[in-house]
Amino acid sequence: MSDRVEVTGKEVDKLYERLNREAEASGYHLNTDVEHTKDLVEGLLVNEKRYGYWACPCRLAEGIKEKDLDIICPCDYRDPDLNDYGTCYCALYVSQAVLKGEKNLGSIPERRPSSEERKRAKPKSIAKGVSSLPLPVWRCKVCGYLCAREDPPEVCPICKAKKERFERFI
Amino acid sequence: MEMKHVKGKNKGNIMMYALSTCGWCKKTKRLLNEMGVEYDYTDVDLLEGEEKAKAMEELEHWNPRRSFPTLVINNECIVGYQEEKIKEAIGA
Missing domain, CATH: 2.20.28.10 (Rubrerythrin, domain 2)
Structure with a gap:
């Protein structure tokens, strides 16, 4: 079993503040369900310590950066998912409509191609x-x-x- | 494969494939805990080598996209955090 990686509440709060600031400055928005969002930020920090980069907390990373590049947060699928569902796959980021309460949040389908499809893609x-x-x-x-x-x-x-x-x- | 067991009311066989870092998996675990049902789960990201490969193979059988959380409630598979569907399948 992998070693458990510990992350402090202070580290989570610090990264949460930074991501929130950066998102708002460029027209993106963090999910206002702060419990969920901080769970995800904690996941990012765990993955940073585990793999060396911010692998998506809701996907299983391979641990090889080159193979995980498309799921390093913000992932390649965030913007199309924000367009289609109002949220990214893990719901760290949400659209303006979700923010205004015009759209409800839930799990969305996985857009990332399977590992077989990714291998075949040119x-x-x-x-x-x-x-x-x-x-x-x-x-x-x-x-x-x-x-x-x-x-x-x-x-x-x-x-x-x-x-x-x-x-x-x- | 290392399974974690959560005690509660027996509502049949409930098994969950999860990631320790995943927000939707945490929400699903919280829901099951609130419902007070008995279930087993495994955090696949904490497994290694053969154990991890075996878990992913097993997961693929239920959910070919191998995404998380995947919940198997009495042989019915639910992918993602779907509160209503989960409650319905458990019969709460």
Whole structure:
């Protein structure tokens, strides 16, 4: 059995405050069910200590960063799930409609492809026909932010996803 | 496979595949505890090696997407935290 990882209430509160601040600053919202949200923040901290990164607390991580990249919070599936269901898979993030109480929350279907499907998926090809552009265009896989520069930024200025979550778009 | 047993009223065979870090799994455990029913669960993220593989294989039999929580109540499978469905299946 894996060693139990301990996280203090203080660590949870600190990260909760930070995520809340960052979310509100860029048009995202944390779930106002604070008990649930803090449970998830605790899960993120446990996974950080266990795997070295914020693997989604509601999915089983493989523990190999490269294979878990798509489920590092905020995951690649958050924004489409916010659009379709008003909540991300674990319900750490919710939409404005949920915030206003126009929509009720519950478990939503898993959008992440199965491990077999993920193995089969080919990387997206880069859009052609604009090869005369002076710089490559990078796309954040989490929120869709685009920027034209030699390399992607260290952290996405919109959703705070790290550099490795960017793909070459053009 | 390591199973944790929670004592309570016997409402048949209730088994839950969970993750120790998962918010919906915690909500489901809280619901079962509030209902005061007897159940078994395993936190798959705390298992290792063969035990973990065996648990995932077993889970796949019930829920091919292998997502959490998966609840098996008297051979009926409920995926996700679905309060009404869980209460109905338990007969509360």
